[in-house]
Amino acid sequence: MSLARDLEALAIDIAQDAGALARMRRQEGVAIAATKSALADIVTLADREVEALIRARLAEARPEDGFLGEETGAERGTSDVTWVVDPIDGTVNYAYGMPQYAVSIAAVIGEPVAGQWEAISAAVYAPALGEVFHAARGAGAWLGDQQLAVNAEVTPAGGLLATGFGYDPATHAGDLARVARVMPMARDLRRGGSAALDLAYVAAGRLDGYFERGLAPWDHAAGALLVAEAGGECTFIAGDDTNPRPLIVASSPSIFERLLQLSLDD
Missing domain, CATH: 3.30.540.10 (Fructose-1,6-Bisphosphatase, subunit A, domain 1)
Structure with a gap:
């Protein structure tokens, strides 16, 4: 082994x-x-x-x-x-x-x-x-x-997506703006409260995609591997001077590029 x-x-x-x-x-x-x-x-x-x-x-x-x-x-x-x-x-x-x-x-x-x-x-x-x-x-x-395998295709109604929000009220406006940008490609949005499970659900095909700013390393380390091994795409973008909160985006390959672009800050 x-x-x-x-x-x-x-x-x-x-x-x-x-x-x-x-x-x-x-x-x-x-x-x-x-x-x-x-x-x-x-x-x-x-x-x-x-x-x-x-x-x-x-x-x-x-x-x-x-x-x-x-x-x-x-x-x-x-x-x-x-x-x-x-x-x-x-x-x-x-x-x-x-x-x-x-x-x-x-x-x-x-x-x-x-x-x-x-x-x-x-x-x-x-x-x-x-x-x-x-x-x-x-x-x-x-x-x-x-x-497990991620969903190969997303229905014409859009993707079932998930996200989360930071605990600091100062970050909520940016999080809500991100949701507003993403919603046109969404069938609906879920906010489950556990990043690890959201990523696992992308891997299992229960969600089409997941995006969130501000996760800590332990929030996504295991879930990101689940997505990758289930045939999905998952990226980590470190914070910078413009936005110190790192970004995680994970989804089926069919919607990944669009979800990533819409998740990025303007």
Whole structure:
């Protein structure tokens, strides 16, 4: 078995254990531990506990690897592999009792910086929904044992698209302007609240495309590999002086160029 497949299996196993812990803590009741970038950007005690579990399992199995987690930051390893982890993607959904949240784990090689790494393995587990999306570089994307493929064509009614909005109110005008530009090519728009699941849904053909500014590396590391391995296109555009918030666009190839152009700021 290749390294990518080995790491995929490890990511699946750990994601399922971590998801079971998240689901149990959700049933017990959620306690808010802190806010981050804005009052609406919350961290639960479960986020921290779940990330600690993932980090401990990875350190036991692969002590030489690096780690980049939402809650505990970055630590370089001595191998070429870094694990990029979001313990609970969709924390606000999680806190409100909505099922659209996920554990996202990706193994990447190269510089542990979004846009500079190559993702080789991924698992996105939705505990409340019982679904495990996973991929290894060159081996396809899967939901359980069902191979995934993006939608080859978009209906004449337009694409079913998804997006998200930043927590900082100052960014909302730009986000809404982006939606207004994209809507002429959309059949409808979804705002699920978990970037990892939105990307997994593009890979599964449940969405035709997804676009969002302002994601953190752990939000998209696993999902982007799912899209690529399902035959889709996914691009990361780093922030710059004009707009420091990075842009992610993912879709079926048939609409990718148009969605990308409309997602770019004027």
